[in-house]
Amino acid sequence: MSKYRHASTRPTATGPWVIDTRELGRRAGSSRPVKRSVPAEGVGLEGVIAVPEGGEIELDLLTESVVEGVLVTGSAKTTVTGECSRCLEPLSDEVEVVLTELYAYPDSTTDETTDEDEVSRIVDDLIDLEPVVRDAIVLALPQVPLCTPDCQGLCSECGGRRAELGPNHGHETIDPRWAALQERLSGDNNEEN
Template sequence: MSQNRDAASAAPQVGPWVIDTRELGNRAGSSRSFTRSAPAPAGFGLDMIGVPEGDPVRLDVLAENVVEGVLISGTATAEFTGECARCLDKFSEEIEIELRELFAYPDSTTDATTDEDEVSRVVDELIDLEPAVRDAMLLTMPTSPVCSEDCQGLCTGCGVKWAELDPEHTHETMDPRWAALRERFGGNEEEN
């Protein structure tokens, strides 16, 4: 009984981000499609934009057994939320990335001839898609997200959204060189 429990606890844990390569078979050319939804982990984004933790990331990938490892190709789709860099309003948008990543087998030529961070690896016959999907999504997300391309942002004088202000909205600005005279003699530039 305890041997069965030990064997079960030693078995690899397969979650929605993980593909078990044993499902592909051991010969080059075999393949299998995977369609699943995986929860976004914490930190799945940039400062002003990202996929909220726990929100679904839809994976639609093909795993192909090749000589050096497993080639993963397909798409990942998620809904990201962000804060507009111009007007600071919250917004959300769908993002879809193309994924094409080789996961090298241990002791393969690719494994032996590449640095650890150059190529992803098959570890204990498992492939973890989360780092590859996260990296591809981060490279696709805008570093200065906007709610719309025609967003005018905020008025630098009062901080109100330009979209909510009258077209004639202005703020009186005085040439700083005349400010001292105005303080001394009062009135405005036109009066003096």
């Protein structure tokens, strides 16, 4: 179960992230598969790496009625885009997370003995998957996305991508203490010509 929670909100039966548990029933052992695509624009780390505009998350889940509530297991998969944190090139990646989350029935022992942020709850026979899926995807994303693990980044002098500049790229730097001498010597060379 995810240790990160959003405050409980009352889900609506029509939302794409919501599962109605009335079809499942409360008999322990009954189960139903849930497969759907849900809109997920902006899920991720905004400005770093996230689901792009118009993006979706593919949910492939199994809901199982258990004594204390409904156990949701399965996976969520999506494509995220962003830019490399070293060379600033655009990047795209597939992210898939495995989910296992218990949604407690109202007035169950689990509901009564846990804090609101410790376990998810079923509200009006509805399960809101969005907070759990969002948390799982955000936690699976790299905090420092890279186009390749060995990305060399940008040249600090000219700003070019080191991968394109080649291994012999460099900039001549002169110790400022010797700069006046170099100017004088280059001035003498110009006078001789």
